[in-house]
């Protein structure tokens with residue numbers, strides 16, 4: 001059984017875990033610029049006013065009963081908008097979604113009041129085992145049906161639309177029946193979910209599977225995209241999506257191209273390894289701002 | 302066409318396999334990709350273990366730890382959604398692998414218990430003063446039927462080595478032995494002090510006593526056990542001193558009468 005814990009301090013958002021209360025928060029069409037929050041930078045975010053519009057956290061790192069991580073997140077929540085980005089929902093699993101996981105995520109969302117909740121278009125588990133990795137799906141009609149059924153269920157339980165991120169991948173399956181962008185377009189249309197577009201993932205997969213990244217950008221439903229991830233990768237015959245270095249030049253170019261299709265979209269830098277001082281990530285975020293014509297955006301708003 | 306469930310079952314079996322399937326065509330793109338996922342899977346789990354068991358790794362050395370961790374994830378592939386659970390049972394794996402060096406599994410048990418305590422529910426410990434107030438009017442029967450609520454995440458075990466010395470030796474990188482073995486075992490309690498997981502050693506009789514009371518036994522039951530181990534006066538005095546230590550360490554959060 002999942003227990004929702006009381007919010008321990010006065011400034012936290014006034015929310016309660018109530019199974020009968022259905023939340024229908026709007027997904028903001030434009031949420032600005034942000035950073036993936038990592039432990040090395042907790043102090044920066046708590047002690048200073050970091051120039052970001054939001055932070056994104058890995059949901060599972062905070063799905064605990066209590067202790068320091070939750071206290072820190074609630075402290076950060078009083079100063080910044082927060083996005084809950086999950087890695088364990090496994091909407092591609094033929095065996096469905098772990099109900100205990102969903103219940104716990106729902107409690108977490110009611111406690112934190114995030115801008116939105118996201119996860120990945122992938123699978124991580126079978127009924128018996130969990131890979132703790134974002135594994136690729138065969139692009140078949142059966143997989144599409146499974147993903148849509150699981151997303152419908154998750155969105156119903158959570159009482160809100162979610163965002164799903166396009167994966168990076170290192171293989172394709174002989175049984176594939178459509179392109180990834182066709183799969184994603186159908187998924188968004190059928191479930192009403194929104195998209196978190198990882199530009200680096202498009203770059204990585206386009207290289208690894210030999211398609212044109214621009215075809216991908218042209219093929220996704222642009223009006224469903226609510227967030228962009230920018231990250232670094234490790235080059236090679238098969239590019240590995242390592243998130244442990246600066247955003248590559250080719251990814252910046254693709255970001256610029258994506259913005260031509262999409263217009264203003266919430267954008268963040270996602271770093272998971274070799275975490276540098278926060279200032280370095282903020283510099284990268286400034287590059288994104290300038291490519292997005294941030295000054296012009298400000299003037300319009 | 303292969304079904305999604307069958308494809309996922311095969312893919313997972315390939316990740317979990319100790320070695321790549323020799324029948325796979327290693328030159329195919331599918332196999333090359335699969336090799337990356339297999340490597341990612343193993344690396345993620347071993348790094349998670351390394352993160353939780355830093356001192357154990359320092360004690361036995363990185364290379365040996367890596368082998369033990371690889372063995373553990375092959376024998377105990379994870380099933381749950383949280384990566385935190387990957388360390389479950391690692392102390393038992395190490396107890397088998399290091400049967401003659403029991404301090405290794407003792408150290409791992411402490412690190413695993415501290416890891417669990419780190420994310421346990423919050424609770425406010427009872428002060429010694431509040432405890433004294435609540436028990437001021439107690440008669441013999443009240444003491445006998447007294448139950449205690451403990452801070453979430455508290456655990457106890459018996460250790461046969463000076464684990465505190467080993468812990469500090471790991472901190473200073475000085476892991477060149479003395480043996481740290483003890484003639485008499487000690488109780489080792491793991492709990493969270495505020496936000497900080499901690500452990501403390503205590504006389505051995507505290508291990509069954511704390512274990513029993515965490516699981517709902519009455520103080521009278523614990524006293525009965527102590528009376529079988531020690532002379533009556535010292536058993537009563539020991540039980541009182543033990544309660545005092547538990548209070549001072551912030552173990553107790555409530556009374557059940």
Ligand SMILES: [Fe+2]
Pocket residue numbers: 165198229231270
């Ligand atoms: Fe991403």
